[in-house]
Structure formats: C-alpha cells, structure tokens
Amino acid sequence: MSGIFCSLRQLSVTYGRDRDGAAALDGVDLDIVAGERLAIIGESGSGKSTLARALAGLLPEGAKVGGEMLWPGLGHPPRAGRDFGFVFQDPGSSLNPVLTVGEQVAEGARRHLGLSWKQAYVRAWELLGRVRIPQPDKAMRAFPHQLSGGQRQRVSIAAAIAAQPALLIADEATSALDVVVQAEIVRLLDGLVREDGMTLLFITHDIALASGFVDRIAVFRNAKLVEAGPVRSVLSAPKSDYTAALIASHRDLATPPLIAEVPA
Amino acid sequence: MSWLRRLLRTPEGVAGFAILFVLLSAGLLAPVVSPGDPLKIAGRALLAPFADPAFPLGTDRLGRDVLAGLLYGARTSLAVGVAAAFSAMVLGLCVGLAAGFAGGLIDEALMRVVDAFQIVPAFLLALAFVSTIGVSTPVVVLAIALGTWADPARLTRAQVLAIREQDYVASARVIGMHPAEIAFREILPNALPPVLALSATIVAGAILTEAALSFLGLGNPNIATWGSMIAEGRSVLRSASYLSVIPGAALAVTVLGVHLFSEGLGKVLGDDGVRAA
Amino acid sequence: MNDTLLSVENLSKGFSSAGRQVAALDNVSLTIAPGETLGLVGASGSGKSTLSRILLRLLSSDAGSIRFEGADWLALDGAPLRRKRARMQMVFQDPLAAFNPLATVGTVLDDPLRIHGIAAKDRRPGEIVMLLERVGLTADHAARPVRSLSGGQRQRVAIARAIATKPSLLVLDEAVSALDVTVRGRILELLVDLQKEQGIACLFISHDLAVVRAVSHRIAVMDGGRIVETGPAAAVVAAPQSEAARALVAAVPRLVTDPC
Numbered sequence: 001m002s003g004i005f006c007s008l009r010q011l012s013v014t015y016g017r018d019r020d021g022a023a024a025l026d027g028v029d030l031d032i033v034a035g036e037r038l039a040i041i042g043e044s045g046s047g048k049s050t051l052a053r054a055l056a057g058l059l060p061e062g063a064k065v066g067g068e069m070l071w072p073g074l075g076h077p078p079r080a081g082r083d084f085g086f087v088f089q090d091p092g093s094s095l096n097p098v099l100t101v102g103e104q105v106a107e108g109a110r111r112h113l114g115l116s117w118k119q120a121y122v123r124a125w126e127l128l129g130r131v132r133i134p135q136p137d138k139a140m141r142a143f144p145h146q147l148s149g150g151q152r153q154r155v156s157i158a159a160a161i162a163a164q165p166a167l168l169i170a171d172e173a174t175s176a177l178d179v180v181v182q183a184e185i186v187r188l189l190d191g192l193v194r195e196d197g198m199t200l201l202f203i204t205h206d207i208a209l210a211s212g213f214v215d216r217i218a219v220f221r222n223a224k225l226v227e228a229g230p231v232r233s234v235l236s237a238p239k240s241d242y243t244a245a246l247i248a249s250h251r252d253l254a255t256p257p258l259i260a261e262v263p264a
Numbered sequence: 265m266s267w268l269r270r271l272l273r274t275p276e277g278v279a280g281f282a283i284l285f286v287l288l289s290a291g292l293l294a295p296v297v298s299p300g301d302p303l304k305i306a307g308r309a310l311l312a313p314f315a316d317p318a319f320p321l322g323t324d325r326l327g328r329d330v331l332a333g334l335l336y337g338a339r340t341s342l343a344v345g346v347a348a349a350f351s352a353m354v355l356g357l358c359v360g361l362a363a364g365f366a367g368g369l370i371d372e373a374l375m376r377v378v379d380a381f382q383i384v385p386a387f388l389l390a391l392a393f394v395s396t397i398g399v400s401t402p403v404v405v406l407a408i409a410l411g412t413w414a415d416p417a418r419l420t421r422a423q424v425l426a427i428r429e430q431d432y433v434a435s436a437r438v439i440g441m442h443p444a445e446i447a448f449r450e451i452l453p454n455a456l457p458p459v460l461a462l463s464a465t466i467v468a469g470a471i472l473t474e475a476a477l478s479f480l481g482l483g484n485p486n487i488a489t490w491g492s493m494i495a496e497g498r499s500v501l502r503s504a505s506y507l508s509v510i511p512g513a514a515l516a517v518t519v520l521g522v523h524l525f526s527e528g529l530g531k532v533l534g535d536d537g538v539r540a541a
Numbered sequence: 542m543n544d545t546l547l548s549v550e551n552l553s554k555g556f557s558s559a560g561r562q563v564a565a566l567d568n569v570s571l572t573i574a575p576g577e578t579l580g581l582v583g584a585s586g587s588g589k590s591t592l593s594r595i596l597l598r599l600l601s602s603d604a605g606s607i608r609f610e611g612a613d614w615l616a617l618d619g620a621p622l623r624r625k626r627a628r629m630q631m632v633f634q635d636p637l638a639a640f641n642p643l644a645t646v647g648t649v650l651d652d653p654l655r656i657h658g659i660a661a662k663d664r665r666p667g668e669i670v671m672l673l674e675r676v677g678l679t680a681d682h683a684a685r686p687v688r689s690l691s692g693g694q695r696q697r698v699a700i701a702r703a704i705a706t707k708p709s710l711l712v713l714d715e716a717v718s719a720l721d722v723t724v725r726g727r728i729l730e731l732l733v734d735l736q737k738e739q740g741i742a743c744l745f746i747s748h749d750l751a752v753v754r755a756v757s758h759r760i761a762v763m764d765g766g767r768i769v770e771t772g773p774a775a776a777v778v779a780a781p782q783s784e785a786a787r788a789l790v791a792a793v794p795r796l797v798t799d800p801c
Contacts, residue, residue: 043721044692146559149585178585178748183792205722208794235798249723250796251751253778258733258755259578431638438597439653439702440626450641 003073005034005167005199006055010067013050013059024050026223027067034073034166037193037200039210039231041246042220048203051220052171055201056086073166073199082112084167085160090176091152095144101128101155102140108162120162127158131188150181154188161192168193169201174209186213208250211235219243270532277528283521291339298332302488306332310504324496324507334514336488341518344401345471348408352470353463355413360420361455364428365447375421378414386411390473394482401484404477408470416459416466423455464526468519475515490515545608546742547573547596547710552605554591565591567766569605575709578736578743580757580774582750582789587763589746593714596744597631598622610709627657627706634715636695640687646673646698647683653705672701676731693724697731704735712744717752729756750789754778762786 013025025047032038042048053059055069057080071077078084085108088094096104105127106120115123121140128136131154144152153173160168170189174182190213193200204210210217211231218228219242227240238244271277294302305327306319313322313330321330363374381389386408393407427433428451436446477483478491485492490511497507554566566588573579583589594600596607598614607614610628617625633639640649650669654660660668670680676697687695696716703711713732717725733756736743747753753760753774760777762770764785770777781787 043723179750179794180584180748180788180792183794206794207722208796211796212794232797235796245723247796247798249726251726251755252793252795253751253754253790254795255751255755257757257774258729259736259758431633431635432641434597434599435631435633435639435702436641436652437599438626438631439706440623440656441652442623442656453643454641 003034004031005071005073006032007070007072008032008067009070011051011054011069012064012066013047013054014064014066015060016062016064023223024063025054028225030218030225030228032167032199032201033216034199035197036216037190037202037214039207039214039217040201040203040220041205041207041210041217042203043205045222046220047223048205048220049171050223052086052169052201052203056080056084056169058086078167079112081108081163081165083165084169085163085165087153087156087160087168087170087173089172091149091156092144092176094156095152095159097144099143100140101142101144101147104144105155105159105162108159112163123162124158127162128155130192131155131158133158149177150184153177153181153185157185157188157192161196161198164196165198167199167201169203171203172205173202175204175206182209189213207235207246208252219246267529267532271525271528274528274531276524276531280521280523280525280528283517284525287338287342287518287521290335291342294332294335294339298329298335300332302332302336303328303486310500312504313506313510321510322504322506324493325500325504330493330507330510333488333493334490334511337490337493337511338514338518340401340487340489341471341474341515344405344408344474345467347405348412348470348474349463349466351405351409352413352466353416353459355409356416356418357420357452357456357459359413360417360459361424361447361452363417364421364424365443365451371421374417378417381410382414382418384411386469387473387476390477391480391482394477399482399484401487404474404483407477408473411473412466412469416462419459419462420455423458424451427451427454461526461530464522464529468522468526471515471518471522544574545572546575546577546610547571547744548608549592549596550606550608552592552595552607553603554595554600555603564766566595566602569763569766569768571761571768571771573710573742573744575742576736576740577759578745578757580753580760581744581746581763582748582753582760583763583785584748584789586765587785588766589748589763590714591766592763593631593712593744593746596712597629598626624657627653628708629710629712630703630706630708631712631714632696632699632703632716635719636692636699637688639699640695642688644687645683646678646685646687646690649687649698649702650683650705653702657706659706668705672705675704675735676701677727691724692720693728696720696728700728700731700735704739704741707739708741710742710744712746714746715748716745718747718749725752732756748789749793750778751793762789 008028008030011025011028012023014023040048040051054065074083102121102124105124109115109123110117110120125136125140128139133139133151133154174185177185186209189200202210202214214231216229217231217234219226221242227234227238227243234243235247238247272281306329307323307327309323309325309327311319311323314320315322319329321334323329359374363371389411390407393410394403397403433446433450436450475491478489479495483489483491493511494508501508550570552566552569555562555564569592581589595602647669650672651665654665654668669683673680673682678694678697687698717728720728735741745753745756757774759772760774761768762783762785769783770786777786778790781790
C-alpha cells in the first residue's frame with residue numbers, strides 16, 4: 001500500500017550522566033508505515049516518551065543515541081514543524097502563556113509555508129474551526145490560561161498541524177485530561193489524521209484508549225520493544241506475557257467490581 | 265557531604281573552594297606565621313616586598329609588617345563578612361517566612377518594612393549607622409546586616425508562597441500538624457536552597473562593605489583590616505604602590521573566590537532541580 | 542447518632558473569575574454511612590476537587606453545613622479541629638507532590654502517630670512497621686527517602702499515612718489516576734481490603750467511571766457544581782439517568798479483544 005515512513009534499526013538512547021548509564025531505549029527495531037496510526041503503549045520507564053523525543057530531535061544534551069533512524073519517506077531527517085508536529089502531554093505548559101492562541105497557531109504556518117501574517121491568521125482561524133474550538137474568533141485573541149484543558153489541547157493540535165506536516169506525534173496527549181475529554185480528543189485526532197493522510201504516532205499508557213482507533217500497536221517495557229503488530233491480532237493473541245498482563249489489568253464497566261454490592 | 269563532592273566537580277566550585285580554603289587557612293594561621301600584634305611597628309618603614317626575608321611583603325609607612333596585616337586582615341574580612349551575612353540571612357529568613365506564611369495584613373506590613381530597607385542603598389545605610397552609633401566590630405556587623413537582609417527576606421517569602429500551595433503542605437494540615445511545625449519542618453527546609461545560594465553573594469558584599477567602611481576610617485581602628493591598609497597606602501600610592509595594591513588584590517581575589525564558590529553551589533543545587541524533574 | 546457518618550447539606554462555594562461569579566459548588570448534598578464507599582464521579586471542572594478540599598477544611602465554604610460523626614464539622618477550628626482531623630484523612634492525586642521532598646518513609650508515617658499520640662515514642666517504630674506491612678510494603682522501606690520509591694509504592698505510603706490515625710472516613714481524590722494501569726488494580730484491591738478489615742468509609746473521587754465502579758457501593762455524579770444523580774453503583778452504571786452520567790459511561794474506553 002504505502003511505503004515505510006520511518007525505520008528504526010537498533011535504536012538506543014542513554015541519558016548520559018556520570019554514574020547512571022541505564023538505557024532509556026535499548027535496541028529498538030521498528031518500522032512506521034506511511035499514513036498509518038501507530039500506538040506506542042508502555043508504562044512509566046518503558047521508554048515510550050524517549051522514543052517520541054528521539055524521533056522529534058528533542059532529547060536533552062548529553063543523551064547518547066545509538067543505532068539508526070532512517071527516513072525513507074522524507075529522504076532527510078524531519079524538520080520540526082514542517083515534517084512533523086508534536087503534541088505534548090501538558091497543554092498548560094506547552095503553550096506560551098504570553099502569546100495569544102491565534103499567534104501560536106499561525107506561527108507554524110507562517111514560518112514553514114511562507115505565508116504572510118495575515119494569511120497565516122486566516123489559516124489559524126480555519127484550523128481552530130477544524131479542531132472544533134467554539135467561537136474561533138474569540139479564541140484567536142484569547143490567551144491559553146483562559147481556555148480549559150481540553151480546549152488548550154485542541155489548540156496544541158491545531159498548532160502542530162498548522163504547517164501540514166506528514167507525521168503527527170502525540171506524546172501522552174490525552175493523559176492529563178479527564179475521560180470524557182480524552183474520548184473527544186481521540187476522535188478529533190483520528191478524524192484529522194484520516195482527512196489529511198498524516199501518519200500518527202500515538203503514545204500512551206492506556207491500551208484500551210489506543211486500541212479503539214489505531215491500526216497497529218507497539219508495546220514497550222523497560223526500554224525494550226516487547227511486541228508490535230496489527231491491533232486486533234496483538235490484543236486477541238498477545239505473544240508476550242507482559243502484553244497479556246496489560247490486557248488483563250484493563251478495567252471497564254463490564255469488569256466485575258472489587259467490592260460486594262451491599263456494604264458489610 | 266555529597267553536595268561538596270559534586271561542587272568540587274565543577275570548575276567554579278574547585279576554584280572558589282580553593283581560594284576560600286587558602287583564605288581561611290591564612291586567617292587561622294595568622295598568629296603562627298606572624299606572631300604578635302600586626303599593628304605594632306616591626307621594622308624599617310617603607311621596605312619593598314621581597315627585599316628583606318623577615319618581611320616578605322615589605323612594611324608600610326610606619327614600619328608595620330604588610331604580611332601580618334594581610335593575614336590578620338583576612339580574619340577580619342572573613343569574620344565580619346560571614347557574621348554579617350549570617351545575621352542578614354537569619355533575619356531575612358524569619359521575616360520572609362512570617363510574611364509568606366501569615367499572609368494578609370501581617371504580610372503587607374512586613375513587606376513595607378522590607379521595602380523601606382531595600383530603598384536605602386545598603387552602603388549608605390551601613391555608613392549612617394556606623395557613624396551615629398560607633399565603630400566597634402559588632403556595630404559594623406549589624407550595620408552591614410541591616411543593609412542586606414531585605415533581599416533574602418523577599419526571596420524567602422516568594423519561596424514560601426510557592427511552597428504553601430503544594431500538596432505536601434496540604435497533607436500536613438490534613439494530618440493535623442500545628443501551623444508552627446508546618447512552617448519550620450515542611451516549608452522552611454524546602455525554601456532554603458535558593459536563599460542559601462544568595463548567601464554567598466551577601467558574604468561577598470559584606471566583605472566589600474567592611475573594607476569600604478574601614479577605608480573611610482569608619483572601621484574598628486584597633487584591628488588590622490584590608491580597607492584601612494588600602495587607605496593608608498593612598499598617600500604613597502606613587503612611590504610605594506604595593507601598600508594599596510596587595511590588600512586590594514587580596515580583596516579582589518576573596519570576592520572572586522566567594523562568587524565562584526556560589527556559582528558552583530548554584531550549579532550543584534540547580535542540578536538537583538533538573539534531576540528531580 | 543444514627544446511621545450517617547457524614548452528612549453534607551446544601552454546600553455552596555463560589556469563585557469570582559474575570560469579574561463573573563462562578564459557582565464551583567451549587568447546593569451540594571450527600572451522605573455517607575459508616576463503612577460505605579461513595580464514588581464521586583464527574584468531568585474536570587464539575588466541582589469534585591472543590592468539594593474534597595472543603596471537606597478536608599483546606600478551603601472555606603460560602604454556605605451549607607457538614608455533619609461528621611454527629612458533630613458540626615465546619616464549626617471546629619484551631620486545636621479542636623486538629624485533634625478531630627485524625628478521624629478524616631485524605632490521599633492525594635499526585636504521589637510525588639504529596640510528600641515533603643526531604644522526607645523519608647519513616648518520618649512520613651511517624652508524623653501522624655506523634656501528633657495524635659497514637660503510640661508512645663518507643664512503640665512508634667513497631668507501629669510504623671505494622672502500617673508498612675498492612676499496605677504491602679516492608680520494614681526496610683522505612684529508612685528510604687520517599688522520592689526514591691515508585692509511584693505505586695508512594696501511593697501505598699500515602700494510604701499508610703492516612704490510616705495511621707485510624708480514621709472513620711478516607712477521602713481519595715483521584716488517588717489512582719496518576720498510576721500505571723498494572724499498578725492501579727493492586728492499589729484498588731488494597732483499598733477494598735482495608736475497608737473490609739477496618740470498616741473505614743471512603744469517598745472515592747475520580748473522573749474515571751470504571752475505577753469508581755470497581756470500588757464503590759453507591760455513586761454520585763457531579764456536573765457543573767451540582768450532584769445530578771445518585772444511586773447504587775450497579776444501577777447508575779447500567780442505567781444512567783442524567784446526561785453527565787451517560788457521557789461518562791460512553792467515554793470509558795473499551796478493549797476489543799476479539800480478532801477482526
């Protein structure tokens with residue numbers, strides 16, 4: 001169907017400091033298919049955030065990277081904003097508090113698409129509409145702190161896709177939101193990615209949330225890739241015990257409760 | 265002492281620590297190297313440095329040993345500098361903690377007092393204080409402290425205001441901890457690091473202020489100080505410049521040492537902040 | 542008095558924001574019986590956290606009353622309040638921020654024992670070990686700095702601290718939301734266990750209906766500062782009446798494990 005967008009070969013990341021040396025990522029082999037929605041599932045310490053940052057070139061100074069990251073889809077390492085967009089976990093701190101929403105969303109378009117400020121603002125207004133921000137005119141002039149958490153995350157998504165990147169990386173983009181807003185943001189991401197033909201890398205600790213809409217999942221644990229494959233096959237027949245444990249510990253409304261119905 | 269080890273891994277920390285160590289040793293060993301009163305007339309007047317092995321750094325206009333003056337002066341500078349900075353810090357911490365923790369009218373009232381002390385330039389305040397009260401060492405220490413306590417107070421208050429909102433302070437209230445205990449056990453220890461980093465700067469400032477006061481003749485005339493040595497050398501600056509330059513250089517190196525030490529300390533404490541994130 | 546441990550009546554709290562009055566709590570009423578777990582569920586901004594902070598006397602209310610263990614809870618102040626606090630404890634959401642960065646597990650658990658005179662000085666280390674073992678940790682955790690523990694372990698310490706004073710009511714505000722999924726289940730099991738063993742009533746607050754359902758006898762749904770629905774847990778989940786409850790039910794992610 002489509003080619004490989006990004007190929008990771010034995011990717012390793014170690015956060016260098018005098019004594020540590022524990023690998024944050026250890027020998028990861030993974031292909032990201034162009035146009036697919038891939039979920040990276042892992043708990044704390046699994047390396048999933050490190051993977052996101054390695055792909056985005058956001059690793060801190062002193063981080064040692066081994067192995068290779070090949071970009072056959074692009075032919076060159078991706079440029080921030082132009083080739084990929086990044087949505088962070090905490091919209092409260094990833095948006096600049098002293099710039100208006102309109103300015104932050106327009107900036108990517110202006111810088112990477114060569115639009116004038118006026119054209120970029122129009123595009124920003126359209127994007128705010130696409131991410132379903134109510135009253136986009138007012139929102140353009142508002143500051144991040146005047147919006148709710150869910151709205152801020154929509155703004156972050158709009159800013160990330162402003163320059164029409166080929167890849168969208170969402171690093172725990174829903175983890176700081178409540179469950180109702182999470183579901184809305186996931187629907188939004190799904191729709192946007194389909195419409196624009198973007199490749200989506202959805203990083204989360206919530207296997208159920210991801211499995212509702214992605215094509216493939218890759219499970220990480222303790223810096224290693226444990227298992228990867230189409231979401232249905234991995235969930236119905238997990239090859240690794242860890243994946244099975246993750247599936248077993250999922251809790252929804254059908255799971256029998258832990259307490260007896262009537263208080264003792 | 266793990267912070268000390270980390271400090272010694274930074275170039276600033278090593279340099280600063282080395283300078284301060286030399287200074288401290290100089291002060292402590294003064295009576296050993298140059299026994300007796302440094303202000304006594306020891307030899308011929310205006311002997312150049314390295315001319316006579318008995319007086320390695322020469323003598324001044326009255327024949328007093330420059331080396332003795334330097335070593336004893338180190339004591340004064342360090343003692344007054346540290347004592348003044350310590351008093352300023354303690355006063356600032358108490359006021360800042362009270363203001364930040366109490367809030368409301370008490371906070372407002374205390375901050376106006378801090379404003380008042382911050383508006384007056386520290387040196388002029390010290391100057392005015394010493395000229396009115398007198399020139400003994402405790403008065404000089406107090407004068408310098410009065411000029412510098414306002415900054416630590418403000419910084420402490422800012423820290424306290426931020427920490428007060430943290431969950432662990434709420435936790436302490438929920439388990440029924442007494443407000444005084446919360447202030448001193450939960451808030452104060454966590455408010456300290458940036459204030460401690462400030463302390464090194466205050467010490468440097470205090471040392472300079474003490475030297476300046478002595479220079480102007482407002483220090484204790486009965487002890488050797490670098491400031492008075494610099495002042496005394498003014499009249500023979502052309503012919504015997506070493507009399508002012510040597511204590512001046514010592515002063516500059518000391519202040520540099522304190523600043524370097526504080527830089528290193530800041531790096532170590534800053535490191536902690538990054539690691540915790 | 543009677544069968545009610547906690548009774549909140551017409552509690553209201555408003556904030557002024559950007560010149561407007563926002564009602565964070567609007568005439569909220571609820572009851573909790575001894576030994577029962579009431580799940581309080583709602584989206585962010587529904588007022589759950591405001592309610593918990595008012596209950597724990599961290600925030601003042603504008604109107605309404607709270608009766609706890611037969612007495613007027615809001616009328617207490619100063620030393621009498623501090624003493625009575627032993628009866629109502631809280632576990633916070635963020636296991637990292639809930640502890641003094643300089644504390645060790647031992648000092649964290651020692652504080653409530655000392656403040657409320659639960660055990661004499663020489664008996665306290667033993668009591669601390671008992672508490673640690675009760676929450677699934679070991680005696681050698683006592684000397685470790687809290688910051689060196691994992692999220693799940695820290696939350697266990699938080700629970701140990703909360704039950705140290707043998708409270709009759711435990712308020713858990715998003716207590717498992719910040720934990721890994723595999724750890725969550727074990728903490729929830731611990732809570733249910735403790736309740737069976739010690740008869741502690743719980744107010745379990747969360748935005749995740751699945752988690753609330755797992756541990757609650759009854760569920761109250763909050764929306765816009767009001768309680769919009771209350772009922773037995775199974776009933777609220779199976780047949781939600783209010784719009785807010787329906788939205789919460791629909792939003793719970795479901796894992797589809799059958800092959801395509």
